[in-house]
Amino acid sequence: MKIRFPIILKIALLGLLVTSLGSGVALTISTLNQNKRSEETLIENIDKSLYSVDYMFEDGDNSQDLQASLKNVKEYIKTVYSNPDIKEKTLKDFSSFEEYETYFQERDSWVFPPPGAMIASPAFLEFRKDFREMSHILLEAHLSSGARAAYLCYEENDGDKTRLIFMDDSRITYTGRKPGSFYHLPGSHYDLTPQDTIINEKNELYQGYKIDSYLTRFIELSETLEDGTEVPVASLFLEYDRKEIQKRSMDILFSELIILGSVMVVVIMLYMLIAYFTITKNLRKLTVATDSISHELKQANNITPKKLEFRSRDEIASLASSFEVMEEEIVNYVNIIKKEAKENERREAELEVASSIQLSALPANSYLDENVELKAFIKPAKVVGGDFYDYFYHGDKFFLMIADVSGKGVPAALFMMKAKQLLKAKITSETSFRKAVAEVNNELALNNESSLFVTSFIARIDFEKEEICYINAGHEKPYILHNGEVIKVDGTANFVLGGMEDIEFEEETMKFEKGDTLLLFTDGLNESINSKQEEFSYERVENTFKESKDLSLEEKIHLFQQRLQEFVQNEEQFDDITIVTLKREDSTLSLRYRNKDYQIIEDCVNKFQEAFPNLEEEKKSKVGIALDELLNNIISYDESEQLEIDITFTKLQDDVKVTISYNGQDFNPFSQDKEAKILSGDEDLDSLNPGGYGVFLVQTLSKSQAYTYIKDHATITLIF
Numbered sequence: 012m013k014i015r016f017p018i019i020l021k022i023a024l025l026g027l028l029v030t031s032l033g034s035g036v037a038l039t040i041s042t043l044n045q046n047k048r049s050e051e052t053l054i055e056n057i058d059k060s061l062y063s064v065d066y067m068f069e070d071g072d073n074s075q076d077l078q079a080s081l082k083n084v085k086e087y088i089k090t091v092y093s094n095p096d097i098k099e100k101t102l103k104d105f106s107s108f109e110e111y112e113t114y115f116q117e118r119d120s121w122v123f124p125p126p127g128a129m130i131a132s133p134a135f136l137e138f139r140k141d142f143r144e145m146s147h148i149l150l151e152a153h154l155s156s157g158a159r160a161a162y163l164c165y166e167e168n169d170g171d172k173t174r175l176i177f178m179d180d181s182r183i184t185y186t187g188r189k190p191g192s193f194y195h196l197p198g199s200h201y202d203l204t205p206q207d208t209i210i211n212e213k214n215e216l217y218q219g220y221k222i223d224s225y226l227t228r229f230i231e232l233s234e235t236l237e238d239g240t241e242v243p244v245a246s247l248f249l250e251y252d253r254k255e256i257q258k259r260s261m262d263i264l265f266s267e268l269i270i271l272g273s274v275m276v277v278v279i280m281l282y283m284l285i286a287y288f289t290i291t292k293n294l295r296k297l298t299v300a301t302d303s304i305s306h307e308l309k310q311a312n313n314i315t316p317k318k319l320e321f322r323s324r325d326e327i328a329s330l331a332s333s334f335e336v337m338e339e340e341i342v343n344y345v346n347i348i349k350k351e352a353k354e355n356e357r358r359e360a361e362l363e364v365a366s367s368i369q370l371s372a373l374p375a376n377s378y379l380d381e382n383v384e385l386k387a388f389i390k391p392a393k394v395v396g397g398d399f400y401d402y403f404y405h406g407d408k409f410f411l412m413i414a415d416v417s418g419k420g421v422p423a424a425l426f427m428m429k430a431k432q433l434l435k436a437k438i439t440s441e442t443s444f445r446k447a448v449a450e451v452n453n454e455l456a457l458n459n460e461s462s463l464f465v466t467s468f469i470a471r472i473d474f475e476k477e478e479i480c481y482i483n484a485g486h487e488k489p490y491i492l493h494n495g496e497v498i499k500v501d502g503t504a505n506f507v508l509g510g511m512e513d514i515e516f517e518e519e520t521m522k523f524e525k526g527d528t529l530l531l532f533t534d535g536l537n538e539s540i541n542s543k544q545e546e547f548s549y550e551r552v553e554n555t556f557k558e559s560k561d562l563s564l565e566e567k568i569h570l571f572q573q574r575l576q577e578f579v580q581n582e583e584q585f586d587d588i589t590i591v592t593l594k595r596e597d598s599t600l601s602l603r604y605r606n607k608d609y610q611i612i613e614d615c616v617n618k619f620q621e622a623f624p625n626l627e628e629e630k631k632s633k634v635g636i637a638l639d640e641l642l643n644n645i646i647s648y649d650e651s652e653q654l655e656i657d658i659t660f661t662k663l664q665d666d667v668k669v670t671i672s673y674n675g676q677d678f679n680p681f682s683q684d685k686e687a688k689i690l691s692g693d694e695d696l697d698s699l700n701p702g703g704y705g706v707f708l709v710q711t712l713s714k715s716q717a718y719t720y721i722k723d724h725a726t727i728t729l730i731f
Contacts, residue, residue, distance in 0.1 A: 031275070046257055046260045062230075068081070077144075084145055156249050374402060379665075399589075408473055415589070426465070468487075481502065492528040493527050526595060532552065532591070534586065539588070540579065615658055630731055
């Protein structure tokens, strides 16, 4: 069952797709611009905060005090950090300033007063005062810039590395901000590489170190000496996170998407509503009408015209008007088709009957006797064709013919049957071969208003002379396969039969020996064409015939069918195809033996199998066993001084006849009552006399047995 996809849904999906694509592109561009603007604004605020702090330290009212406090904090941390034991411990980062302070109070009493002490060291108290002042400046820069964090640090060279030592971090005293992955506590340090520092485009500030996944911008805070020289003390870093900017932009984008999606749903609903009343509703009427007609056609019912009414005057209304006209035409066309179908059924039934009559007039497509074996194949291009073949004995001569009537269908078939009957009647009644064919030609030409004619090849085979006499009446020249070589029967091409009266026909003769094979065919074979409009040709016929030299007649026919199909493939057959093969049978083998020697048994069996190679293996085996048993008995029990044995093998239609004639006493091996009783089940094998089992076996293997005794010669005849 097919799933329908309504057009209104297609319209909705199309509208959704278009609006989604347009909105998606617009929002993407807007988001990218928003990210860029947000980052530019943040950097601008960070730069302002950095300039403000720089002004406080260089030109402010208490700039000297601030520089001193900064230097004091640096020196204190630097002194603490110079202790190797403490330096190693500061590699750890802490989650809070309290944790950091407790860590050192417990281990280094000379830096922090021990727990419970009432008085801290003066240096520590001074450090704490200055540290809180720096923390206040950091916190103010942090909040005013919108940065993620602010921190003070100084650089220290450690061998070939530059190490960044942190002095203070705004997040230690400002708990309202979410911390990053760790606190940059005083004493924490990082190894730096030159790639971490980049000068910005305006060359005003360094776009500072990249720490973890965060970016920084910084300024150097210097101490002004008495001679006016500025010595760098520390650097103020403001840190920002690009991911955080993007996250804020994505939050804005999500809100915009919700609003846009709501608007799109409303617009699409209105769009679908308008489309339904202006397009879909009218199209549905057309759909229902066409479905109804389709159903009535499938059910072979009479079609009822559908009247469609539309208020609109658009293209759909025009389509409905055209549909009504088309519907009337379909009704008329269907009625014509039904009438023609009935007529075609009646005509086809008549052709089937005619084809059956025509094929029944042809002889069997297979024939075999002691002289010849024949196989034929016919394939009409239409139900009723114009090709035919025939064969029959007249006296001791064998006649074979093949013919092709011009035209196709019933007229050609009727003309074919007339020609076939005339040829057989005249040949069997006239003593002259040429005269018989001439009379057939005259009768076919008489009153031939349809101008039909017959091409024919008629052959008479004389087995005694081993020759074939033939008349070729405008037909394709056949071939003879002789000792593995193909010979073309290239005689005189006489005029066709039925073309005109009083034509003289020439007959010709050539050798046709035992083992030779004759191939007859109509032009439907050699003139068959493929998709390239190439003909199968005489050359391919000859090559295929030669290729089949070691095959039986039936296999030869199959090979021609196979090669022809490979050549034409799917091309339509345009002419009747008829193939007839006939082989001169060397079906009789005569052997003579004049000595009482058991060796003749093996010699006889071997020569029989060589003479009849195409015989079924089962039949060969039965004949061999019977020969072995009978010849063994004849040699063993014969009392004559000079034994004479003559053996003849004759191939019949479906059987083999074996005749064994020998001189000796009169004794019929098949007349014993015990053999008959064993065959009927009244006796068992043990009751047989010596040699009787072999005779019983021969009776079982052969179809019939006969025995005669004339003039001191016994003759045994077996049919297998």
